Amino acid sequence: xxxxxxxxxxxxxxxxxxxxxxxxxxxxxxxxxxxxxxxxxxxxxxxxxxxxxxxxxxxxxxxxxxxxxxxxxxxxxxxxxxxxxxxxxxxxxxxxxxxxxxxxxxxxxxxxxxxxx
Numbered sequence: 001x002x003x004x005x006x007x008x009x010x011x012x013x014x015x016x017x018x019x020x021x022x023x024x025x026x027x028x029x030x031x032x033x034x035x036x037x038x039x040x041x042x043x044x045x046x047x048x049x050x051x052x053x054x055x056x057x058x059x060x061x062x063x064x065x066x067x068x069x070x071x072x073x074x075x076x077x078x079x080x081x082x083x084x085x086x087x088x089x090x091x092x093x094x095x096x097x098x099x100x101x102x103x104x105x106x107x108x109x110x111x112x113x114x115x116x117x
Contacts, residue, residue, distance in 0.1 A: 004114030005066050005076075008107050012063040015103055020056045028052050066111055076115050084108025 032045050039045070062079050065071055087105030090098060 001067060001069065002114040002117060004110045004117070008080075008110035008114065009063045009067050011103065011107050011110070012059055012066075015100075015107070016056050016059040016063075019059065019100075020053055023052055023056075024049075066114075073115060076111060080108050080111030080115060082108070083111060 028049055032039060032048060062083070065075055065079050083104050085108070087101050087103070087108055090101030090104055092101075094101060096102075
């Protein structure tokens, strides 16, 4: 694992905590408080919260993929490519107003550069 991978893994860990804690506080809780019958359904609330926090679990899985010493190179390339694609999609869709796009892109670039060097 290169030092670029170590930085990427650290950023993924940071993003995971940031995503779950601040996402719950700033997005999930206010969204689920909206006075709408559909939003107030227990299943809607559970699925929304589960979907949000399970994506954080996938962040952590990608950190493990990059950090494990014998991960096949193709899996690391795919992981870096996915982070980069998701980062660019975030930047485009949200017109670069959300900090996640920059962070996701940076993580992808670090993973890909770490594998290339």
